Every structure is written in structure tokens, then in C-alpha cells.
Amino acid sequence: EVAGLVLGVAGLAGMIGAFRDAIDLFNDFMSSREFGRDYEILETKFDIERTILLQWSEQVRLLRPDYDRRLDDDTIQCAITRILGSLTRRATDKDIASIRDLRGLKLVHEAAVGTRMVVAELTQEHITRTCQEQILCRLWFRTIDERWESISEAHRKTFRWALAPPEGNYPWDDLSEWLQSGSGIYWVSGKAGSGKSTLMKHLIQLKKTRQLLSRWAGDTQYSLIHYFFYNMGTYEQKSQEGLSRTLLYQILSEHPFLIPEVLPNMWKQLYDTDGIVNLPSVAETKYAFRVLATKASQIGKFCFFIDGLDEFVGNYLDGIDFLRDLAANPHIKIVVSSRPIPDCVASFSGLPSLDLHHLTRADIRAYVEEIIGGHKYMQGLLNRHPEEATAIMEDLVDKSSGVFLWVILACRSLILGFADYDRIHELRRRVDELPPELEEMFQHMLNRINKRHREQGSWMLRICFIARQAQDRLEYSDMTLLGLALIDDDCTSMERISALDKGQKRTLCEELEGRLRSRTGGLLETHTDEHDAKIDGKVIFMHRTVFEFLSNDKSWDLDCLRPPEGLEAASELSLVGLYLAMMSTPYDSDQAARFLRDGLEWGGQSDLQYPESKTNIFWVIQPFIDTLKPDLQSDDGMLGRIAKANKSSSVVVDLAVESGAINFVKSHTNISQKGSSNSQKDRWTSLLYHAVALPLIYGGIREWIYGEDNSGLSLEMATLLISQGGDPNYEFFDPAEASTTTPWLSWLESTSWIILDESDRLLLAEVAEIFLRSGAEISEDFRQWAHRELQESRYR
Known part of the structure; x- marks a missing residue:
């Protein structure tokens, strides 16, 4: 019907015009598509459609003076015009949808304006939709839902009081009343391990919460948006940037038409350049929320649930001020949870609140009665020793002091006693x-x-x-159950791993689950995955407080935590990446590449930490590389690039250079104290380019500088490669830029995207000096770089 409104005109002339538009469009498509199998199929389909239309026009003599007089009927004319217009629009829409990049869409739009109205309109719609999708993709990050998904569901019979009127010895501000009529901030305070995150997730999932918010919103809509800080997570999971991106992503995913107004700078940058768009600054995000608040009449009000503010990385007051600014708007209200740290106590004092650890005694008793009292062994003791057994359960409730995590651990200890058939005095x-x-x-x-x-x-x-400590450098922030099982297995070998079938993998994971229980006291747990609960599961710390406990160096001095002699953690983690890449390659080359990049990252760390070791990924990766077939890998993917390079160079050395594994490089190249011969200099120049552009791992300089922070070329690697004859001015073709560049220019560009402190600037100055002493060109680009990167340093 929309097509009819756009194209439909009364009378035979309008119907004939719509017919000609459809035929011309088919002709355009058939004459402009690229050749290949897809073209042949499409050409056949369009030829059939065109033939049917032409046959119909002949049957009704559409273009003749003696046309079928039924075409004079207004109803028939409108119906035919509408059908032809819809056909034209749908064919155009499908063709435009096949254009993936903005630049191509803009070229089509420019060519269609003034000549093909339907094409121009549809192309503009696709341009807008593509911009929306790309900005949402830029706001999104891989771990955006990870913390939410890892939080256990509330135990049965717990938190029933949360939306009930306050009662008991520890009154709290009525959360139910606040949700339906309150404003500003409501603070959920609680000790470590008291269940704050579980409560927040529980509240978000409750149907009653939404009913109460609906009353608050009145005649308008409302949105319930959440963010869960996670101190053990990636930077985006514990920063103000991650908070802002998550909130905006959730809101704008529901209302993408607002993106040009809410994030005008991102929209303009993307629309004007077709390239990668910068993330919004703090000022831009504040502006974005101000704009959203003015759109209440269009999109309604917002209630934000922000969990774990004490896990915020940075100045707590900055995070608190950000939330205060948001909550100052009458269309936004916030439920925030945190430990009672001083900054939160000072900032939220006097606001509606509850102290969780004072309110969970009944919940903890319900948990103990079900887990301990409901155990078959304990039921027998209750029959024989009712007073002593009841007292044991009551003591568990008393000693917990409202900390759910403590009572979970205590119950596990008693269950071990049940398994050992402890008598009542032994349980006591x-x-x-x-x-x-x-x-x-x-x-x-x-x-x-x-x-x-x-x-x-x-x-x-x-x-x-x-x-977990290194998660910000990695593509996979969690240890996988299968990965840990593989390096824990006694009989690990490349051949054996590649031969494992699905059942054997699952068995390995099940065995590791049992070993975790018996060897870590439950401090490490498994988190299952919906796809395959075992093979795709993760190994996680049972709670943030365990990680905090291990973060104290003195903990590792305990007899029970002394690591085995010769432990090379980075080496073993590099093998995890390799093994998982091997297993993923036949099914998902992108996932395999991510695992492999993590393995190479750990390999570089291992090389620096254990220079004499020969156990990291670089010493064992060649057989895996030999299994990669260029014709079976994506041309622009990491595995495809490695497979092609394997034919013509020492690809493992190239990967070691890109990963900063200098000791491996030294042991696998001919190093001369006097420098290399002319015949060897080309190879050192190639390695220098690999060191700065990372063409195998990332595909070129432009592909990795927009990704995770990279420490860049080390002073030692630069010294080695240039001293052996690496030419900083040699021109290479950079596929990511589709132009030529040099190692020197690539290095200058890569450093422009690194956040620098004083020590970084000193390192850059020293590396630049090495380049310059070897003849790097002093161009205007370099002068601008030196002014920009070194001007704040006393080393310039």
C-alpha cells in the first residue's frame, strides 16, 4: 500500500508508467549485475518475471489503442498500479540490500536522485539503517551481557520481602512504593557476598517490578535498563565508558530513529567518512542522556538498575556524579547497589535505601533448612538428635551475619561431613x-x-x-572448561587433541569438574553454556571476593597455595589458545582466529618471562599451520593469511615478531654482530614491517589500531630488526589501506592511537631515535607526530 501511495496515479497513463518502471528496472538489474553463479540465478529469475509481465501486457493489449476496456475500471487500475509499484519497490529493495557498505549505497543514491525516485528513496532508507546498525555495533562490546548471564537465579523462597511493605527490626525504605511513585536514586547497600547482584537480577525479572514502573510511567511508556559492574571483567564491564555504552545501546536498540539526535557527532562522522566511527566522549554521552530525557513524550521514561557501583574502576565520585546527573531528570530514576564503601555512604546517605545484610536472615534460614535440613543424612540426625541438629542449623544462620556467600560455603563444608558420615559432635x-x-x-x-x-x-x-588478570588484553576473558581440561590432562599431544571427538571432549570436561571440587575447595566453579553445557562451559571464581583474596600477594605464601616448581603460566595459557584454535578451525574460523590471537599474546608474554623456555606456542605451532589450507580459509581472515604465508616464508618467525617474542626470533634467525649481508636485509626489512603493522595477526595497521590497546613495537625488537638491516623506508603494500606504506610510517601511525604516560613517551622517543639513526625520513608527518606525541614530555 505504501508503494501504491508513492507510485499510484489515477488513470491508464499512471498504470502504463508503473508497468514501464518495472520492466526498465528488470533491464537495469540484468545489465548491471556482476557475473558469476549468483548472477545467472538472478538473471533467470528476473527474466521469468519480465516475461510474465510482458505476456500479461500483450493479453490485455496494454500499450495498444484497442486495450482491454476492463482496464478503464478505477478499482482495477488502482490494484494493478499498486501491484506493479510493490513489485518494483521489492525488487529494488532486495538489490539495494545486497550492498553492504555505506560508500556503495551513497554512490547508488547519488546516481538515482532525479532519475529513479524509488531507487533513491529506498537507498536513503538503507543508508540510514546501515548507519544506525554500525553505530549500535560500535556501542556494543563482546562482554556486554556476560555479568548478567553469570549471576545465579535467586534461591527458592528468598527475596520475597523485597517488594513487600517494610517490617521487622531493621526497617527499610519501601522499594515497592518508590518504584511506583519515587524519584531520584534508591540505594541497595550490602556487605560483600550478601547477595546484592542476585537481588538486583531478581528485581529486574519480577513481573511486579514492571507493574509498579508502569504505574510510575502513567500514560507514557517506560524502559527498564540495566548494567552490572564487574571488577573481574574487561574494562568496559567496570568503567563509566562501559556503563554509558551499555545504557545507550539498550535504549537506542529500541529507538534507533533517535540516533542522529542523541549522538550527532558519531552520526556525522560515520555519514561523512564511511569509516570507523569514534566512541562518544564523556561530554557526548551526557548530552545524549539529556536529549533522551526530552523525548519522554515519544519513548517514555527510564528506570536504570545499576549493580555493583563499588566495582567501578576509577574515582568512585565520578561514577556517583554521573548517576546523580542522570537521576536529576524527572523522567529517569535509578536503583543502584554497592558495598557500603565510604564514598557511597557519604553520597547516598539520606536517600531511600535498604541494608541487604540486615534483611536476609529469613532467606538464609530458608536456604539452610532446604540444603542442610532437607539432606537425607541430616534428616536422620534430626530424628535421633533433634535439639543438637537444629542448633547446628541455627548456628549457621547466626554466624553468616547476613552474608549469603558465607553460608553457601558453610553448607558445603557440612555436606562433606555428611559424605564422611560425621557424627553429630563431629558436625558441631x-x-x-x-x-x-x-x-x-x-x-x-x-x-x-x-x-x-x-x-x-x-x-x-x-x-x-x-x-583473569590479563583479560583486557585478550579476546576471551574467561578460562574455558575445555581449555583448562586439555592442559590439565596428562596425555596431551597435538595428535591426540586433534583426534578428540565430541564425547571425549565432554568426558574431559566432566572429569575436570570433579577435579576442581576436590582440588580447589569449590573456589573455582564451572559456568555452563546453552550450546553445550560441558564443552562450551567456563571456569570462574565462585565470587569476586575469591579473586580479591588471591590478589593479596601474601595469600600465595600460604602452604595450601604454593604453586608447583617450574610453573610457566603464560606458556600453558598460550597452549590453551592453540589447542582451542585447532578444535575450532573446522567449524568456525573466526572463533579459531580469536583463540589463536590469545595464544600468541600469551606466547609473547611467555617468551619475555621465560627466555630459555621451549614450551610456549611458537615451539609447537607449525604442525597446526601446516593443516591450514589457503583454499579452505577466508581470504581476508587471519587463518587464511597465515596459510598463504606458510608457502613462502618462515611464518612462525613472522608470528613471533608480531607477538613480540624476541627470544624466539633470536634463536631462529641468523644474527650477525656486523649486520646482515645484502641478501639477508630484505628478510629483516620484512620482519620490521611485520613488527609494526601486524599483517598476519590483524591484516594490517588500520585493522588493529582501532581494536584493543596494543603496546606497540618494543625497544629491543626495534633495535634487533634495524641493526640487522631492516629498512625503515622500504615501501610495502598495506591491504587494509589499499595503498603503499613503509615500516617507519606505519609505526608513526600506530603510536598515534596508544594512550601515553610519561614512560611511554620516553620509550617512543628512544624507538624513534633508532629509526632516525637508520635513515628514516624526516618528513612533515614526523614533525607533526613529534609535536603531538612528545610535546608534553621533557624528553622531546
């Missing part, structure tokens, strides 16, 4: 031995691990701890 001793504080509880659990298992448990905890 278990409860009495439980320390009241979480960190002491963790140590207590580790001390109870069988001594023969402690070294293995320490190894598992150390590997997962180091992997």
Missing part, C-alpha cells in the same frame, strides 16, 4: 571451626584440601587467576 566441631570472615573462610577451605591435591589446586587457581 565443623561448624565451630568455621571462621566468621570470608577471607579466613577461603583459607580454611583450602587447608581442608587433601595434601596430595594441594599443588594441583594451586596450579589451577594460579592459571585462572593470571588469565
